[in-house]
Amino acid sequence: MNFTLKIWRQKDAKSKGCFKIYNVSDINSDTTFLEMLDILNNRLVLEGKEEPVAFAHDCREGICGMCGLFINGRANGPDSGVTACQLMMRKFKDGDTITVEPWRAKPFPVVKDLIVDRSAFDKILQVGGYISVNTGSAQEANTLLISQKNAEEAFDAAACIGCGACVATCKNSSAMLFVASKISHLARLPQGKIEAVERAKNMVAKMDELGFGGCSNTGACSVECPKNISLSHIAKLNREFIKAKFKK
Amino acid sequence: MSNLFSSSIGRKLIMSISGLFLILFICVHLSVNLLLIFDDSGKLFNLAAHFMDSNPIIKIVEPLLAIGFAVHLVYATIITIQNKKKRPQNYSIQNNKATSSWPSRNMFILGALIVLFLAVHLSDYFYKIKFGTMPTIKIDGIIMNDAYLVVSKSFINHFWYSLLYIASGMFLGLHLTHGFWSAFQTIGWTNDLWLKRLKKISIVYAIIVATGFSIIPLYFLIFM
Numbered sequence: 001m002n003f004t005l006k007i008w009r010q011k012d013a014k015s016k017g018c019f020k021i022y023n024v025s026d027i028n029s030d031t032t033f034l035e036m037l038d039i040l041n042n043r044l045v046l047e048g049k050e051e052p053v054a055f056a057h058d059c060r061e062g063i064c065g066m067c068g069l070f071i072n073g074r075a076n077g078p079d080s081g082v083t084a085c086q087l088m089m090r091k092f093k094d095g096d097t098i099t100v101e102p103w104r105a106k107p108f109p110v111v112k113d114l115i116v117d118r119s120a121f122d123k124i125l126q127v128g129g130y131i132s133v134n135t136g137s138a139q140e141a142n143t144l145l146i147s148q149k150n151a152e153e154a155f156d157a158a159a160c161i162g163c164g165a166c167v168a169t170c171k172n173s174s175a176m177l178f179v180a181s182k183i184s185h186l187a188r189l190p191q192g193k194i195e196a197v198e199r200a201k202n203m204v205a206k207m208d209e210l211g212f213g214g215c216s217n218t219g220a221c222s223v224e225c226p227k228n229i230s231l232s233h234i235a236k237l238n239r240e241f242i243k244a245k246f247k248k
Numbered sequence: 249m250s251n252l253f254s255s256s257i258g259r260k261l262i263m264s265i266s267g268l269f270l271i272l273f274i275c276v277h278l279s280v281n282l283l284l285i286f287d288d289s290g291k292l293f294n295l296a297a298h299f300m301d302s303n304p305i306i307k308i309v310e311p312l313l314a315i316g317f318a319v320h321l322v323y324a325t326i327i328t329i330q331n332k333k334k335r336p337q338n339y340s341i342q343n344n345k346a347t348s349s350w351p352s353r354n355m356f357i358l359g360a361l362i363v364l365f366l367a368v369h370l371s372d373y374f375y376k377i378k379f380g381t382m383p384t385i386k387i388d389g390i391i392m393n394d395a396y397l398v399v400s401k402s403f404i405n406h407f408w409y410s411l412l413y414i415a416s417g418m419f420l421g422l423h424l425t426h427g428f429w430s431a432f433q434t435i436g437w438t439n440d441l442w443l444k445r446l447k448k449i450s451i452v453y454a455i456i457v458a459t460g461f462s463i464i465p466l467y468f469l470i471f472m
Binding site: 211217 | 255348443
């Protein structure tokens with residue numbers, strides 16, 4: 001398969017970026033999107049005329065959440081429930097022009113080319129995305145009873161990999177689905193309930209402070225989420241936050 | 249309660265509560281308006297309009313309604329302006345159609361169109377009934393405004409006026425396809441099951457409202 005790539009190139013955070021056109025040929029349909037970028041980069045290195053395209057990646061199996069790219073107007077491209085590393089080139093047509101951009105949101109500044117700084121997510125986690133438990137040997141599992149429903153829903157929320165696709169696709173650059181995943185995951189479990197009030201207050205305050213937008217319930221975040229996290233977790237976040245505000 | 253309404257969720261909560269209040273008002277308003285097409289003598293509609301005009305409870309609710317509208321409008325503007333700033337550089341292409349509905353992305357535009365309609369609507373009926381001169385009619389020994397005559401005349405004699413009402417009914421319906429379930433979602437009254445149910449109820453309610461409000465001018469245009 002042959003493709004024309006329109007890729008955002010930006011030297012560093014301070015430079016002004018622009019799109020550059022590259023042609024790639026003889027791409028196997030079973031190649032992943034990142035492998036296709038690797039092939040392009042190999043060529044650019046061999047040619048020695050310009051730097052290879054910088055993009056974030058790590059596990060390449062949809063778990064680490066590093067490889068977020070805005071491909072043809074969609075977070076992680078045309079496939080659903082996948083990260084960019086899981087996107088296969090067979091999802092495109094031979095001869096397609098593919099536009100590749102970094103996530104665009106005020107709290108996610110571009111570092112270089114397609115790499116953005118997502119440390120804003122870490123800052124949100126630092127103010128409440130944890131449970132304060134003393135380490136030690138694990139206690140007998142049956143002493144903490146968790147209903148099947150809560151366990152399932154907490155697990156669904158815990159699937160969030162913090163990739164930022166929700167922010168990237170949201171028209172308001174809202175991080176509600178990310179924050180909701182963390183809050184919903186922990187608030188449904190006995191260990192997490194203890195700090196639920198402070199967690200909801202602090203994480204939402206930090207989210208607002210860092211410049212993420214509000215939620216318009218368009219649902220785009222859930223559609224583009226590689227882990228298919230449901231909007232109902234946002235409802236849970238709203239519940240937890242309103243409850244927390246009334247408590248103290 | 250500290251700072252609830254200055255947070256992003258709190259501001260949406262205000263939109264949600266004021267929105268639900270307006271949804272309730274629309275329900276009452278449509279019920280009264282539909283009397284226009286169920287009784288060609290106009291007696292039922294005039295009696296209902298007189299009741300709404302003279303009932304003490306309605307008199308108390310009326311300023312609340314104005315506040316509800318104002319709050320919904322002001323917060324919508326604040327939220328929209330703030331959210332617009334969150335993406336300083338737009339994408340060169342963004343395929344929104346694949347991820348969300350058109351009304352959900354354009355609630356402010358739909359709302360603004362409804363406000364424009366409201367300006368015409370209020371100056372034509374509300375202002376005339378409250379402060380202007382209206383033709384009167386005697387029903388069951390009580391002299392009251394002949395609101396039916398004014399409304400029916402407007403629709404029969406002015407084609408563009410009817411068209412404005414039909415279009416506005418549609419805009420309101422589109423606004424509600426998202427607004428209805430979104431209000432419950434913001435309060436947190438949803439889960440996976442109720443999210444699906446509320447989205448369906450939203451569409452049904454939106455169709456009822458859009459059809460209900462549009463059918464009235466159509467009825468006068470076609471049958472009167």
